[in-house]
Amino acid sequence: MLPFARVAIIGLGLIGSSLARAIRAEMPTVALTGHDASPEVREIARRIGLCDDIADNAGAAVTDADLVILCVPVRAMETVAAEIAADLPPECIVSDVGSCKGEILAGLTRALPGRIVIPAHPVAGTENSGPESGFATLFKGRWCIVTPPDGADPAAVERVSELWRRVGANVEIMNAQHHDLVLAVTSHLPHLIAYTIVGTASDLEDVTRSEVIKYSAGGFRDFTRIAASDPTMWRDVFLANKDAVLEMLQRFSEDLSALQRAIRWGDGDALFSLFTRTRAVRRSIIEEGQDDAAPDFGRSH
């Protein structure tokens, strides 16, 4: 049996449009409605036939739904929840895909008192955004973390989990606070560092921007992909997951200082020993199917 029959997706960017495509592909009988704040995005969504119906306002999109999934930037979640509150059917489950969960859970609970709120986060994406960058297989083989509030109805949690399994994801249940700590290290800190180094490299006086670009194949170009991610999305993530991000950043800075000292004092053994340890992590990621085994991510050479 399908976990839901009538799904509304609010926010039709990379994640929302990928989910719409995946639901179409895997559960074609589900009735899909969509809404996006941007008229251009709605126009594109209509043109490419992303959903059965694209509504001009959020409330109209949800009137008939048994599941609403909010796919907007983290700090827009509560606003959108308030917009749909009056039109939401009583039994309808509200979920979302935001990259941090603690603040969103609090916001949705505030905006939707007494409603069924089951947040989730699919750990999958690309550096692109917008409705045309989505694709149906984005979630295949990736993890989706569901973060129900204390005392949530297990049947509702299971239905949301089942939706994600149907689009190809593995599901893990976690509390929102632990989610935010884990993602601070596997996603938010990497983005922060990538944005920083690309900024640093752009601001040098002795090395030109053109040199940075020409010789980027030495490693730098990998960071520029991450640092090309959506500014609004990432601003929201860092503001919403401040404590966990600052904690991970503190640890990272300490480790970087230790390495700096090792270089300064010519301690080759310390360098060698760290560089040997880190290889094992890569191996595990490939073994667990979370990255390509092909060298250089399979870039064409």
Place this chain on the structure above:
Amino acid sequence: MLPFARVAIIGLGLIGSSLARAIRAEMPTVALTGHDASPEVREIARRIGLCDDIADNAGAAVTDADLVILCVPVRAMETVAAEIAADLPPECIVSDVGSCKGEILAGLTRALPGRIVIPAHPVAGTENSGPESGFATLFKGRWCIVTPPDGADPAAVERVSELWRRVGANVEIMNAQHHDLVLAVTSHLPHLIAYTIVGTASDLEDVTRSEVIKYSAGGFRDFTRIAASDPTMWRDVFLANKDAVLEMLQRFSEDLSALQRAIRWGDGDALFSLFTRTRAVRRSIIEEGQDDAAPDFGRSH
């Protein structure tokens, strides 16, 4: 006309074996000899027919060469140069592919007084090493930086440059010191940061290693590829290019502190403005042909 007729490659790992394959593919009449310190590597090189001849010692590989290219780790360059000094024909040009140039130029000049030394660095690679990970097209469309000493014979510089052009690289001439500063930011600092964050993530108490691996698709996995690079090679790079790496690291740390402050004080505008600026760098890299335009490096989804 071919720039060289008899080329000897010392060190048959990723770069040495890729160069051997590329020379075979693009200049099939060149007589190729090879040597590697490791008997296993020599054995593999013979089995896969990498060169016309694989010599058991470095001296024997160079007796007849008009170009010798050292493809060993940075800190082994001077040792290998000393090993070949007695057997080197007087007119033979000695070059190398090491990732930092200042220290190598000094070392080769010490070990080979009065000889023609024209160092170079192809800015191309993967995270793998060893003779079986090489491939002929590695240098295509990448840059090779040639760093001749003051007063070098322009004809010798041109012959080395032409060799790299023939295997598909674009060539740039630079002095060794400037090379080391440029590569500190486009290659060495990115590797240092990647090694650090992978180390940090492995050492947490509140987040397990298994969680880090499962949710690595949020960005972290990109860093593990770089942090899986050869430990010997990278230890040598950081020791040999200490000053430039420490300078870039200092700037990076200052920029990271500024971002940390912006997060702590909830300064969303500062975050947004940096995150917008960094996108342009990615665009330029793709426009200049230094990375794939495909989302997510073209990983299969």
